[in-house]
Amino acid sequence: MKPTTDKADPIARARDAFRARGMRWTPQRRAILEVLVGASGHVTGVELIERARLRDSETTPSTVYRTLDVLEELGLVSHSHGHDGREEFHVWPVSRHGHLACEACRATWEIEGDEALAITGSLTRKRGFVVNLSHLTISGLCSECNGRTGANPGL
Template sequence: MPQAASNPAGGVAAASPWDGVAERLRASGLRWTPQRRTLVDVLREHEGHVTATELIARCRERDQTTTPSTVYRTLDVLEDFGLVRHGHGPGGREEYHVLPDQVHGHLYCVACGATWEIRPETGAAIVDALAADLGFDVDLSHVTISGRCQTCRD
């Protein structure tokens, strides 16, 4: 279970966290396949949130033969490397956070459908509250909490 990259590679331009993936995989006895390259290429231009379905679609644009199971399995591997993080949207659908620099929670407005990020300080307060209550070590990023945003409450 590798740690997040600390960017060696003595490169020139600002190295993308994705640059060393192939080597990192191989270093762990895993393999660098065309399918994985395709998915990583797609993820490269998707810093943010994406649904699994959308990723599969984008991969298929580049490689007609892309199979869902392969994408899901590769995402699992990338998650082990800390490159993506999965969660569940309001409908329970799979959702991926690409390159989670800082883990954050999400809010979904059931009225307007917009999603919002929980500010780190607020998230920390929530985590602390649950730690104090039940001693739970909560991972807020795994789920999207539903509710109504300020505008829609009126």
């Protein structure tokens, strides 16, 4: 006896989340959700649009971006900005974390746990400022690139 809404199915859960907030469940939203299920890690807006178009060639950018906004409100995705300011979406964030991005080699790392606390903690204590960790991208030079480029007189 199958339950009407399978708790393990992320798409069914998303649909329920939409409906619970009086929002509508549309084919377009379903398609974008399906793309997200197949994605992992960090994806740019353009990548998501391209993938969505593979399923439905009619997909328009505005719908994708608007859906991503809604999904962010629902907590299903989060976004931050790469060092050039472009959006990067983080799908199904398992744990809340920030990012570290090397300006030279473009590699990225996640900042979480104690390391994240070292950054957010002092701001919260001293200023009462609550950091939006998942939106945070810290850029600079990783140890490898910093060694390679030699004296970079202070970025």
